[in-house]
Amino acid sequence: MGVLCSVRWFAASAIAYAVFHHVGSGFAWLGPVGSGSTRWADWIDLATPYAFLLPAAASLWRAGGTSAVVWLVYLAGAVTYVEGHGVHLSANSISNATSAEAAHLWDEVVGHYLWFTGAMLVWAALATIIIRRDPPRGPVPALLALAVGTTAATNALEGGTAVLGLAAFACFAVWGWLTRAGSGQLVLIASLPALLVVAGWGVWHAGFPQPSELGWG
Numbered sequence: 001m002g003v004l005c006s007v008r009w010f011a012a013s014a015i016a017y018a019v020f021h022h023v024g025s026g027f028a029w030l031g032p033v034g035s036g037s038t039r040w041a042d043w044i045d046l047a048t049p050y051a052f053l054l055p056a057a058a059s060l061w062r063a064g065g066t067s068a069v070v071w072l073v074y075l076a077g078a079v080t081y082v083e084g085h086g087v088h089l090s091a092n093s094i095s096n097a098t099s100a101e102a103a104h105l106w107d108e109v110v111g112h113y114l115w116f117t118g119a120m121l122v123w124a125a126l127a128t129i130i131i132r133r134d135p136p137r138g139p140v141p142a143l144l145a146l147a148v149g150t151t152a153a154t155n156a157l158e159g160g161t162a163v164l165g166l167a168a169f170a171c172f173a174v175w176g177w178l179t180r181a182g183s184g185q186l187v188l189i190a191s192l193p194a195l196l197v198v199a200g201w202g203v204w205h206a207g208f209p210q211p212s213e214l215g216w217g
């Protein structure tokens with residue numbers, strides 16, 4: 001029962017990551033709130049850390065046998081993620097209302113790097129429980145892994161953290177390859193396409209411009 005619950009919590013975390021990390025574009029159609037100083041998407045984004053991190057913690061807990069080192073990696077990632085998300089959300093909301101160089105710095109640079117680094121640390125902690133499982137059955141686990149990888153890739157490109165993303169995806173891809181005989185193949189399914197997408201984007205554009213700068217979304 002513990003293993004089954006862990007898998008369900010893990011799936012919930014993966015779905016939350018894929019859905020809530022596209023809140024800005026996915027809910028942009030809701031428009032501004034009231035006078036327009038904030039957007040509905042900004043308010044919905046407040047739920048992102050809860051939706052992603054709480055199921056992740058529950059998955060680690062229900063898996064059993066999670067070492068102190070893995071918990072420390074998760075906690076370091078969670079704290080970094082929450083700090084980065086908060087900085088990004090507030091600065092982004094402010095920059096939507098008024099142009100400010102400081103808001104751009106905290107949103108597009110500091111916030112995004114903290115947020116992405118935290119997310120990768122959390123996924124590293126979760127990967128340690130994935131690779132201990134038997135090989136997955138059915139298409140759902142692979143689809144969830146692909147959704148996570150796709151989301152991480154788009155976040156790295158749009159968030160301006162493409163180089164950091166390449167390094168992280170390469171590490172995960174090697175890890176997934178070495179453990180591919182078991183459920184490590186899910187790590188490979190998530191990371192290898194993400195690595196190829198970001199690398200391909202960089203080659204195509206001779207750099208890493210944000211997709212939105214080119215009119216993509």
